[in-house]
Amino acid sequence: MENREESRLTSAELANLWRLYITENLMYQFKTPLIDNCQDPDIRSAIEFSRAISEHYIVSIENIFRNENYPVPTAYSENDIHPQAPALFTDVFCLHFIHQGAQLGMSKIHEMMAVAVRQDVWEVLNQGANDFKDLYQQSLQLLLTKGLYSRPAFLPPEKESRFAENKHYVSGWLGNQRPLNALEIMSIHNTIIQNGISKAILRAFAQVINDKKLRDYLEKGAETASDIMRELEDWLIMENTNVTATLDSEILPTETPPYSDKLMMMLIANVGVGSLGVYGNALSTVFRRDLGLKFMHLMKDAVQYAQEGLHLVIDKGWMEVPPQFPDINTR
Incomplete structure:
Protein backbone atom coordinates (compact mmCIF):
# COMPACT_ATOMS: atom_id res chain seq x y z
CA MET A 1 0.00 0.00 0.00
CA LYS A 146 -26.12 12.30 -43.63
CA GLY A 147 -23.53 12.55 -46.42
CA LEU A 148 -21.51 15.16 -44.52
CA TYR A 149 -18.22 13.35 -43.96
CA SER A 150 -15.28 14.69 -45.97
CA ARG A 151 -12.99 11.77 -46.77
CA PRO A 152 -9.28 12.30 -47.43
CA ALA A 153 -8.12 11.48 -50.96
CA PHE A 154 -7.93 7.88 -52.15
CA LEU A 155 -4.63 6.59 -53.54
CA PRO A 156 -4.50 3.81 -56.17
CA PRO A 157 -2.70 0.65 -54.97
CA GLU A 158 0.92 0.27 -56.05
CA LYS A 159 2.38 -2.96 -57.39
CA GLU A 160 5.10 -3.17 -54.75
CA SER A 161 6.64 -1.31 -51.83
CA ARG A 162 9.06 1.48 -52.73
CA PHE A 163 12.22 3.11 -51.36
CA ALA A 164 13.49 6.64 -51.94
CA GLU A 165 15.90 6.52 -54.87
CA ASN A 166 17.68 9.81 -54.13
CA LYS A 167 17.55 12.98 -52.04
CA HIS A 168 15.05 14.49 -54.45
CA TYR A 169 12.40 12.68 -52.38
CA VAL A 170 12.72 15.26 -49.59
CA SER A 171 13.19 18.31 -51.84
CA GLY A 172 10.36 20.61 -52.76
CA TRP A 173 11.54 24.14 -53.40
CA LEU A 174 12.95 24.09 -56.93
CA GLY A 175 12.42 22.03 -60.06
CA ASN A 176 10.03 19.12 -60.46
CA GLN A 177 8.42 18.02 -57.23
CA ARG A 178 7.39 14.47 -56.52
CA PRO A 179 3.72 13.77 -55.81
CA LEU A 180 2.45 14.02 -52.26
CA ASN A 181 2.60 10.79 -50.29
CA ALA A 182 -0.20 9.43 -48.07
CA LEU A 183 1.22 10.91 -44.85
CA GLU A 184 1.49 14.37 -46.42
CA ILE A 185 -2.03 14.22 -47.85
CA MET A 186 -3.35 13.19 -44.43
CA SER A 187 -1.53 16.09 -42.75
CA ILE A 188 -2.84 18.63 -45.25
CA HIS A 189 -6.38 17.24 -44.98
CA ASN A 190 -6.35 17.35 -41.15
CA THR A 191 -5.00 20.90 -41.18
CA ILE A 192 -7.72 22.06 -43.57
CA ILE A 193 -10.41 20.44 -41.42
CA GLN A 194 -9.06 22.07 -38.23
CA ASN A 195 -8.82 25.48 -39.87
CA GLY A 196 -12.30 25.14 -41.36
CA ILE A 197 -13.80 24.66 -37.90
CA SER A 198 -11.62 27.41 -36.44
CA LYS A 199 -12.61 29.86 -39.18
CA ALA A 200 -16.33 29.19 -38.69
CA ILE A 201 -16.08 29.76 -34.92
CA LEU A 202 -13.97 32.90 -35.37
CA ARG A 203 -16.39 34.41 -37.88
CA ALA A 204 -19.43 33.49 -35.81
CA PHE A 205 -17.99 35.00 -32.64
CA ALA A 206 -16.80 38.13 -34.48
CA GLN A 207 -20.41 38.55 -35.60
CA VAL A 208 -21.76 38.75 -32.04
CA ILE A 209 -18.92 39.77 -29.68
CA ASN A 210 -19.43 43.12 -27.95
CA ASP A 211 -15.87 44.49 -27.68
CA LYS A 212 -14.51 46.02 -30.91
CA LYS A 213 -10.89 45.23 -30.06
CA LEU A 214 -11.80 41.61 -29.53
CA ARG A 215 -13.86 41.61 -32.73
CA ASP A 216 -10.88 42.85 -34.73
CA TYR A 217 -8.76 40.07 -33.24
CA LEU A 218 -11.31 37.41 -34.21
CA GLU A 219 -11.70 38.77 -37.74
CA LYS A 220 -7.93 38.72 -38.17
CA GLY A 221 -7.86 35.07 -37.10
CA ALA A 222 -10.66 34.15 -39.50
CA GLU A 223 -8.83 35.72 -42.44
CA THR A 224 -5.64 33.90 -41.50
CA ALA A 225 -7.48 30.56 -41.31
CA SER A 226 -9.02 31.25 -44.72
CA ASP A 227 -5.60 31.99 -46.24
CA ILE A 228 -4.17 28.77 -44.77
CA MET A 229 -7.00 26.71 -46.22
CA ARG A 230 -6.60 28.24 -49.69
CA GLU A 231 -2.86 27.61 -49.78
CA LEU A 232 -3.15 24.02 -48.61
CA GLU A 233 -6.05 23.33 -50.96
CA ASP A 234 -3.84 24.49 -53.85
CA TRP A 235 -1.45 21.62 -53.02
CA LEU A 236 -4.33 19.16 -53.22
CA ILE A 237 -5.62 20.66 -56.46
CA MET A 238 -2.18 20.23 -58.05
CA GLU A 239 -2.47 16.52 -57.21
CA ASN A 240 -6.00 16.38 -58.67
CA THR A 241 -7.43 15.33 -55.30
CA ASN A 242 -10.67 16.39 -53.66
CA VAL A 243 -10.87 19.59 -51.62
CA THR A 244 -12.75 19.75 -48.32
CA ALA A 245 -15.98 21.78 -48.23
CA THR A 246 -15.97 24.78 -45.88
CA LEU A 247 -18.36 25.38 -42.99
CA ASP A 248 -18.86 29.08 -43.75
CA SER A 249 -22.52 28.56 -44.64
CA GLU A 250 -23.18 26.92 -41.25
CA ILE A 251 -23.05 30.26 -39.38
CA LEU A 252 -26.50 31.76 -38.78
CA PRO A 253 -27.26 35.50 -39.19
CA THR A 254 -27.64 36.87 -35.68
CA GLU A 255 -26.03 39.69 -33.75
CA THR A 256 -27.21 38.46 -30.35
CA PRO A 257 -24.38 36.71 -28.47
CA PRO A 258 -25.26 33.33 -26.91
CA TYR A 259 -22.09 33.52 -24.80
CA SER A 260 -20.13 36.02 -22.75
CA ASP A 261 -17.12 37.69 -24.38
CA LYS A 262 -14.95 35.84 -21.87
CA LEU A 263 -16.23 32.40 -22.88
CA MET A 264 -15.87 33.16 -26.58
CA MET A 265 -12.30 34.37 -26.24
CA MET A 266 -11.26 31.43 -24.09
CA LEU A 267 -12.86 28.97 -26.52
CA ILE A 268 -10.82 30.53 -29.31
CA ALA A 269 -7.70 30.01 -27.18
CA ASN A 270 -8.68 26.37 -26.71
CA VAL A 271 -9.23 25.89 -30.45
CA GLY A 272 -5.82 27.45 -31.03
CA VAL A 273 -4.20 24.82 -28.81
CA GLY A 274 -5.86 22.16 -30.95
CA SER A 275 -4.46 23.78 -34.09
CA LEU A 276 -0.95 23.78 -32.68
CA GLY A 277 -1.28 20.05 -32.04
CA VAL A 278 -2.41 19.44 -35.62
CA TYR A 279 0.50 21.49 -37.00
CA GLY A 280 2.97 19.67 -34.77
CA ASN A 281 1.71 16.27 -35.90
CA ALA A 282 1.88 17.39 -39.51
CA LEU A 283 5.44 18.63 -39.12
CA SER A 284 6.48 15.23 -37.80
CA THR A 285 5.03 13.34 -40.78
CA VAL A 286 5.88 15.37 -43.91
CA PHE A 287 9.02 14.69 -45.95
CA ARG A 288 9.01 17.44 -48.58
CA ARG A 289 10.95 20.50 -47.44
CA ASP A 290 8.39 22.96 -48.80
CA LEU A 291 5.68 21.33 -46.72
CA GLY A 292 7.87 21.14 -43.63
CA LEU A 293 8.68 24.83 -43.94
CA LYS A 294 5.00 25.66 -44.39
CA PHE A 295 3.97 23.87 -41.21
CA MET A 296 6.83 25.50 -39.30
CA HIS A 297 5.52 28.90 -40.39
CA LEU A 298 1.98 27.89 -39.41
CA MET A 299 3.16 26.97 -35.93
CA LYS A 300 5.07 30.23 -35.56
CA ASP A 301 2.09 32.30 -36.72
CA ALA A 302 -0.30 30.34 -34.49
CA VAL A 303 1.91 30.94 -31.44
CA GLN A 304 2.08 34.67 -32.21
CA TYR A 305 -1.70 34.87 -32.66
CA ALA A 306 -2.25 32.97 -29.42
CA GLN A 307 0.11 35.33 -27.57
CA GLU A 308 -1.84 38.31 -28.87
CA GLY A 309 -5.05 36.73 -27.61
CA LEU A 310 -3.53 35.96 -24.21
CA HIS A 311 -2.57 39.60 -23.81
CA LEU A 312 -6.16 40.61 -24.54
CA VAL A 313 -7.69 38.20 -22.00
CA ILE A 314 -5.08 39.06 -19.36
CA ASP A 315 -5.98 42.74 -19.78
CA LYS A 316 -9.62 41.76 -19.20
CA GLY A 317 -8.74 39.75 -16.10
CA TRP A 318 -10.09 36.53 -17.61
CA MET A 319 -7.02 34.28 -17.63
CA GLU A 320 -7.09 31.74 -14.81
CA VAL A 321 -3.64 30.27 -14.19
CA PRO A 322 -2.66 26.71 -13.17
CA PRO A 323 -1.23 25.75 -9.76
CA GLN A 324 2.44 26.62 -9.26
CA PHE A 325 5.23 26.47 -6.71
CA PRO A 326 5.09 29.14 -4.00
CA ASP A 327 7.06 32.26 -4.87
CA ILE A 328 10.03 32.21 -2.48
CA ASN A 329 10.51 35.94 -3.01
CA THR A 330 7.19 36.66 -1.26
CA ARG A 331 7.91 34.58 1.86
Whole structure:
Protein backbone atom coordinates (compact mmCIF):
# COMPACT_ATOMS: atom_id res chain seq x y z
CA MET A 1 0.00 0.00 0.00
CA GLU A 2 1.25 3.51 -0.85
CA ASN A 3 1.91 5.90 2.00
CA ARG A 4 0.40 9.37 2.06
CA GLU A 5 3.48 10.98 0.54
CA GLU A 6 3.57 8.59 -2.38
CA SER A 7 -0.20 8.81 -3.06
CA ARG A 8 -0.32 12.59 -3.44
CA LEU A 9 -1.03 14.00 -6.90
CA THR A 10 2.12 14.45 -8.94
CA SER A 11 2.66 17.75 -10.72
CA ALA A 12 1.89 15.99 -14.03
CA GLU A 13 -1.41 14.63 -12.71
CA LEU A 14 -2.31 17.99 -11.18
CA ALA A 15 -1.50 19.84 -14.41
CA ASN A 16 -3.55 17.48 -16.56
CA LEU A 17 -6.53 17.44 -14.20
CA TRP A 18 -6.49 21.23 -13.91
CA ARG A 19 -6.26 21.69 -17.68
CA LEU A 20 -8.96 19.09 -18.30
CA TYR A 21 -11.28 20.68 -15.75
CA ILE A 22 -10.93 24.12 -17.35
CA THR A 23 -11.43 22.75 -20.86
CA GLU A 24 -14.41 20.51 -20.11
CA ASN A 25 -16.08 23.19 -18.01
CA LEU A 26 -15.74 25.53 -20.97
CA MET A 27 -17.11 22.89 -23.36
CA TYR A 28 -20.03 22.09 -21.05
CA GLN A 29 -21.20 25.70 -21.14
CA PHE A 30 -20.53 26.05 -24.87
CA LYS A 31 -22.61 22.97 -25.73
CA THR A 32 -25.68 23.98 -23.71
CA PRO A 33 -27.05 26.47 -26.29
CA LEU A 34 -26.14 24.03 -29.06
CA ILE A 35 -28.45 21.45 -27.45
CA ASP A 36 -31.22 24.00 -26.81
CA ASN A 37 -31.24 25.12 -30.45
CA CYS A 38 -30.58 21.81 -32.19
CA GLN A 39 -33.42 20.66 -34.47
CA ASP A 40 -32.10 17.24 -35.51
CA PRO A 41 -32.80 14.66 -32.75
CA ASP A 42 -29.86 12.44 -33.75
CA ILE A 43 -27.40 15.32 -33.67
CA ARG A 44 -28.90 16.58 -30.41
CA SER A 45 -28.31 13.15 -28.90
CA ALA A 46 -24.62 13.31 -29.91
CA ILE A 47 -24.22 16.79 -28.41
CA GLU A 48 -25.91 15.64 -25.20
CA PHE A 49 -23.54 12.68 -24.97
CA SER A 50 -20.60 15.03 -25.55
CA ARG A 51 -21.80 17.32 -22.77
CA ALA A 52 -22.23 14.31 -20.47
CA ILE A 53 -18.55 13.47 -21.03
CA SER A 54 -17.67 17.01 -19.99
CA GLU A 55 -19.87 16.66 -16.90
CA HIS A 56 -18.14 13.39 -15.97
CA TYR A 57 -14.78 15.13 -15.90
CA ILE A 58 -16.09 18.18 -14.06
CA VAL A 59 -17.64 16.17 -11.23
CA SER A 60 -14.80 13.63 -10.95
CA ILE A 61 -12.03 16.23 -10.92
CA GLU A 62 -13.87 18.42 -8.41
CA ASN A 63 -14.02 15.43 -6.06
CA ILE A 64 -10.31 14.73 -6.44
CA PHE A 65 -9.36 18.37 -5.88
CA ARG A 66 -11.53 18.68 -2.77
CA ASN A 67 -10.19 15.45 -1.31
CA GLU A 68 -6.63 16.69 -1.87
CA ASN A 69 -7.36 20.21 -0.55
CA TYR A 70 -6.67 21.89 -3.89
CA PRO A 71 -8.93 24.80 -4.82
CA VAL A 72 -11.47 23.99 -7.53
CA PRO A 73 -10.85 26.29 -10.52
CA THR A 74 -13.37 29.06 -11.05
CA ALA A 75 -13.65 28.27 -14.78
CA TYR A 76 -17.09 29.12 -16.24
CA SER A 77 -20.72 29.05 -15.19
CA GLU A 78 -24.27 29.50 -16.47
CA ASN A 79 -23.60 33.24 -16.24
CA ASP A 80 -21.43 32.86 -19.33
CA ILE A 81 -24.34 31.74 -21.51
CA HIS A 82 -27.43 33.66 -22.64
CA PRO A 83 -30.25 31.10 -22.89
CA GLN A 84 -32.65 33.32 -24.82
CA ALA A 85 -30.21 34.07 -27.63
CA PRO A 86 -31.04 32.63 -31.07
CA ALA A 87 -28.92 29.88 -32.61
CA LEU A 88 -25.51 30.93 -33.88
CA PHE A 89 -24.59 27.65 -35.62
CA THR A 90 -26.52 25.14 -37.72
CA ASP A 91 -26.91 21.51 -36.70
CA VAL A 92 -24.39 20.56 -39.39
CA PHE A 93 -21.67 22.68 -37.79
CA CYS A 94 -22.50 21.26 -34.37
CA LEU A 95 -22.01 17.71 -35.64
CA HIS A 96 -18.65 18.56 -37.22
CA PHE A 97 -17.55 20.31 -34.03
CA ILE A 98 -18.54 17.35 -31.85
CA HIS A 99 -16.74 14.91 -34.15
CA GLN A 100 -13.55 16.97 -34.20
CA GLY A 101 -13.73 17.30 -30.42
CA ALA A 102 -13.98 13.52 -30.06
CA GLN A 103 -10.87 13.10 -32.23
CA LEU A 104 -8.85 15.58 -30.20
CA GLY A 105 -10.24 14.19 -26.95
CA MET A 106 -9.09 10.65 -27.72
CA SER A 107 -5.59 11.90 -28.48
CA LYS A 108 -5.19 14.19 -25.48
CA ILE A 109 -6.68 11.83 -22.91
CA HIS A 110 -4.33 9.01 -23.86
CA GLU A 111 -1.37 11.37 -23.44
CA MET A 112 -2.65 12.20 -19.96
CA MET A 113 -3.16 8.54 -19.09
CA ALA A 114 0.48 7.84 -19.96
CA VAL A 115 1.65 9.95 -16.99
CA ALA A 116 -1.14 9.07 -14.52
CA VAL A 117 0.23 7.23 -11.45
CA ARG A 118 -2.73 7.15 -9.09
CA GLN A 119 -5.41 4.57 -9.80
CA ASP A 120 -8.32 6.96 -9.25
CA VAL A 121 -6.86 9.48 -11.70
CA TRP A 122 -6.23 6.76 -14.28
CA GLU A 123 -9.79 5.46 -13.92
CA VAL A 124 -11.30 8.93 -14.38
CA LEU A 125 -9.26 9.44 -17.54
CA ASN A 126 -9.92 5.93 -18.84
CA GLN A 127 -13.68 6.29 -18.48
CA GLY A 128 -13.55 9.52 -20.46
CA ALA A 129 -11.30 7.95 -23.10
CA ASN A 130 -13.81 5.16 -23.65
CA ASP A 131 -16.62 7.71 -23.87
CA PHE A 132 -14.68 9.75 -26.44
CA LYS A 133 -14.24 6.61 -28.55
CA ASP A 134 -17.99 5.99 -28.42
CA LEU A 135 -18.69 9.64 -29.26
CA TYR A 136 -16.30 9.45 -32.20
CA GLN A 137 -18.14 6.43 -33.61
CA GLN A 138 -21.56 7.99 -32.99
CA SER A 139 -20.65 11.28 -34.66
CA LEU A 140 -18.81 9.54 -37.52
CA GLN A 141 -21.80 7.36 -38.35
CA LEU A 142 -24.06 10.43 -38.33
CA LEU A 143 -21.73 12.28 -40.68
CA LEU A 144 -21.60 9.29 -43.02
CA THR A 145 -25.35 8.67 -42.91
CA LYS A 146 -26.12 12.30 -43.63
CA GLY A 147 -23.53 12.55 -46.42
CA LEU A 148 -21.51 15.16 -44.52
CA TYR A 149 -18.22 13.35 -43.96
CA SER A 150 -15.28 14.69 -45.97
CA ARG A 151 -12.99 11.77 -46.77
CA PRO A 152 -9.28 12.30 -47.43
CA ALA A 153 -8.12 11.48 -50.96
CA PHE A 154 -7.93 7.88 -52.15
CA LEU A 155 -4.63 6.59 -53.54
CA PRO A 156 -4.50 3.81 -56.17
CA PRO A 157 -2.70 0.65 -54.97
CA GLU A 158 0.92 0.27 -56.05
CA LYS A 159 2.38 -2.96 -57.39
CA GLU A 160 5.10 -3.17 -54.75
CA SER A 161 6.64 -1.31 -51.83
CA ARG A 162 9.06 1.48 -52.73
CA PHE A 163 12.22 3.11 -51.36
CA ALA A 164 13.49 6.64 -51.94
CA GLU A 165 15.90 6.52 -54.87
CA ASN A 166 17.68 9.81 -54.13
CA LYS A 167 17.55 12.98 -52.04
CA HIS A 168 15.05 14.49 -54.45
CA TYR A 169 12.40 12.68 -52.38
CA VAL A 170 12.72 15.26 -49.59
CA SER A 171 13.19 18.31 -51.84
CA GLY A 172 10.36 20.61 -52.76
CA TRP A 173 11.54 24.14 -53.40
CA LEU A 174 12.95 24.09 -56.93
CA GLY A 175 12.42 22.03 -60.06
CA ASN A 176 10.03 19.12 -60.46
CA GLN A 177 8.42 18.02 -57.23
CA ARG A 178 7.39 14.47 -56.52
CA PRO A 179 3.72 13.77 -55.81
CA LEU A 180 2.45 14.02 -52.26
CA ASN A 181 2.60 10.79 -50.29
CA ALA A 182 -0.20 9.43 -48.07
CA LEU A 183 1.22 10.91 -44.85
CA GLU A 184 1.49 14.37 -46.42
CA ILE A 185 -2.03 14.22 -47.85
CA MET A 186 -3.35 13.19 -44.43
CA SER A 187 -1.53 16.09 -42.75
CA ILE A 188 -2.84 18.63 -45.25
CA HIS A 189 -6.38 17.24 -44.98
CA ASN A 190 -6.35 17.35 -41.15
CA THR A 191 -5.00 20.90 -41.18
CA ILE A 192 -7.72 22.06 -43.57
CA ILE A 193 -10.41 20.44 -41.42
CA GLN A 194 -9.06 22.07 -38.23
CA ASN A 195 -8.82 25.48 -39.87
CA GLY A 196 -12.30 25.14 -41.36
CA ILE A 197 -13.80 24.66 -37.90
CA SER A 198 -11.62 27.41 -36.44
CA LYS A 199 -12.61 29.86 -39.18
CA ALA A 200 -16.33 29.19 -38.69
CA ILE A 201 -16.08 29.76 -34.92
CA LEU A 202 -13.97 32.90 -35.37
CA ARG A 203 -16.39 34.41 -37.88
CA ALA A 204 -19.43 33.49 -35.81
CA PHE A 205 -17.99 35.00 -32.64
CA ALA A 206 -16.80 38.13 -34.48
CA GLN A 207 -20.41 38.55 -35.60
CA VAL A 208 -21.76 38.75 -32.04
CA ILE A 209 -18.92 39.77 -29.68
CA ASN A 210 -19.43 43.12 -27.95
CA ASP A 211 -15.87 44.49 -27.68
CA LYS A 212 -14.51 46.02 -30.91
CA LYS A 213 -10.89 45.23 -30.06
CA LEU A 214 -11.80 41.61 -29.53
CA ARG A 215 -13.86 41.61 -32.73
CA ASP A 216 -10.88 42.85 -34.73
CA TYR A 217 -8.76 40.07 -33.24
CA LEU A 218 -11.31 37.41 -34.21
CA GLU A 219 -11.70 38.77 -37.74
CA LYS A 220 -7.93 38.72 -38.17
CA GLY A 221 -7.86 35.07 -37.10
CA ALA A 222 -10.66 34.15 -39.50
CA GLU A 223 -8.83 35.72 -42.44
CA THR A 224 -5.64 33.90 -41.50
CA ALA A 225 -7.48 30.56 -41.31
CA SER A 226 -9.02 31.25 -44.72
CA ASP A 227 -5.60 31.99 -46.24
CA ILE A 228 -4.17 28.77 -44.77
CA MET A 229 -7.00 26.71 -46.22
CA ARG A 230 -6.60 28.24 -49.69
CA GLU A 231 -2.86 27.61 -49.78
CA LEU A 232 -3.15 24.02 -48.61
CA GLU A 233 -6.05 23.33 -50.96
CA ASP A 234 -3.84 24.49 -53.85
CA TRP A 235 -1.45 21.62 -53.02
CA LEU A 236 -4.33 19.16 -53.22
CA ILE A 237 -5.62 20.66 -56.46
CA MET A 238 -2.18 20.23 -58.05
CA GLU A 239 -2.47 16.52 -57.21
CA ASN A 240 -6.00 16.38 -58.67
CA THR A 241 -7.43 15.33 -55.30
CA ASN A 242 -10.67 16.39 -53.66
CA VAL A 243 -10.87 19.59 -51.62
CA THR A 244 -12.75 19.75 -48.32
CA ALA A 245 -15.98 21.78 -48.23
CA THR A 246 -15.97 24.78 -45.88
CA LEU A 247 -18.36 25.38 -42.99
CA ASP A 248 -18.86 29.08 -43.75
CA SER A 249 -22.52 28.56 -44.64
CA GLU A 250 -23.18 26.92 -41.25
CA ILE A 251 -23.05 30.26 -39.38
CA LEU A 252 -26.50 31.76 -38.78
CA PRO A 253 -27.26 35.50 -39.19
CA THR A 254 -27.64 36.87 -35.68
CA GLU A 255 -26.03 39.69 -33.75
CA THR A 256 -27.21 38.46 -30.35
CA PRO A 257 -24.38 36.71 -28.47
CA PRO A 258 -25.26 33.33 -26.91
CA TYR A 259 -22.09 33.52 -24.80
CA SER A 260 -20.13 36.02 -22.75
CA ASP A 261 -17.12 37.69 -24.38
CA LYS A 262 -14.95 35.84 -21.87
CA LEU A 263 -16.23 32.40 -22.88
CA MET A 264 -15.87 33.16 -26.58
CA MET A 265 -12.30 34.37 -26.24
CA MET A 266 -11.26 31.43 -24.09
CA LEU A 267 -12.86 28.97 -26.52
CA ILE A 268 -10.82 30.53 -29.31
CA ALA A 269 -7.70 30.01 -27.18
CA ASN A 270 -8.68 26.37 -26.71
CA VAL A 271 -9.23 25.89 -30.45
CA GLY A 272 -5.82 27.45 -31.03
CA VAL A 273 -4.20 24.82 -28.81
CA GLY A 274 -5.86 22.16 -30.95
CA SER A 275 -4.46 23.78 -34.09
CA LEU A 276 -0.95 23.78 -32.68
CA GLY A 277 -1.28 20.05 -32.04
CA VAL A 278 -2.41 19.44 -35.62
CA TYR A 279 0.50 21.49 -37.00
CA GLY A 280 2.97 19.67 -34.77
CA ASN A 281 1.71 16.27 -35.90
CA ALA A 282 1.88 17.39 -39.51
CA LEU A 283 5.44 18.63 -39.12
CA SER A 284 6.48 15.23 -37.80
CA THR A 285 5.03 13.34 -40.78
CA VAL A 286 5.88 15.37 -43.91
CA PHE A 287 9.02 14.69 -45.95
CA ARG A 288 9.01 17.44 -48.58
CA ARG A 289 10.95 20.50 -47.44
CA ASP A 290 8.39 22.96 -48.80
CA LEU A 291 5.68 21.33 -46.72
CA GLY A 292 7.87 21.14 -43.63
CA LEU A 293 8.68 24.83 -43.94
CA LYS A 294 5.00 25.66 -44.39
CA PHE A 295 3.97 23.87 -41.21
CA MET A 296 6.83 25.50 -39.30
CA HIS A 297 5.52 28.90 -40.39
CA LEU A 298 1.98 27.89 -39.41
CA MET A 299 3.16 26.97 -35.93
CA LYS A 300 5.07 30.23 -35.56
CA ASP A 301 2.09 32.30 -36.72
CA ALA A 302 -0.30 30.34 -34.49
CA VAL A 303 1.91 30.94 -31.44
CA GLN A 304 2.08 34.67 -32.21
CA TYR A 305 -1.70 34.87 -32.66
CA ALA A 306 -2.25 32.97 -29.42
CA GLN A 307 0.11 35.33 -27.57
CA GLU A 308 -1.84 38.31 -28.87
CA GLY A 309 -5.05 36.73 -27.61
CA LEU A 310 -3.53 35.96 -24.21
CA HIS A 311 -2.57 39.60 -23.81
CA LEU A 312 -6.16 40.61 -24.54
CA VAL A 313 -7.69 38.20 -22.00
CA ILE A 314 -5.08 39.06 -19.36
CA ASP A 315 -5.98 42.74 -19.78
CA LYS A 316 -9.62 41.76 -19.20
CA GLY A 317 -8.74 39.75 -16.10
CA TRP A 318 -10.09 36.53 -17.61
CA MET A 319 -7.02 34.28 -17.63
CA GLU A 320 -7.09 31.74 -14.81
CA VAL A 321 -3.64 30.27 -14.19
CA PRO A 322 -2.66 26.71 -13.17
CA PRO A 323 -1.23 25.75 -9.76
CA GLN A 324 2.44 26.62 -9.26
CA PHE A 325 5.23 26.47 -6.71
CA PRO A 326 5.09 29.14 -4.00
CA ASP A 327 7.06 32.26 -4.87
CA ILE A 328 10.03 32.21 -2.48
CA ASN A 329 10.51 35.94 -3.01
CA THR A 330 7.19 36.66 -1.26
CA ARG A 331 7.91 34.58 1.86
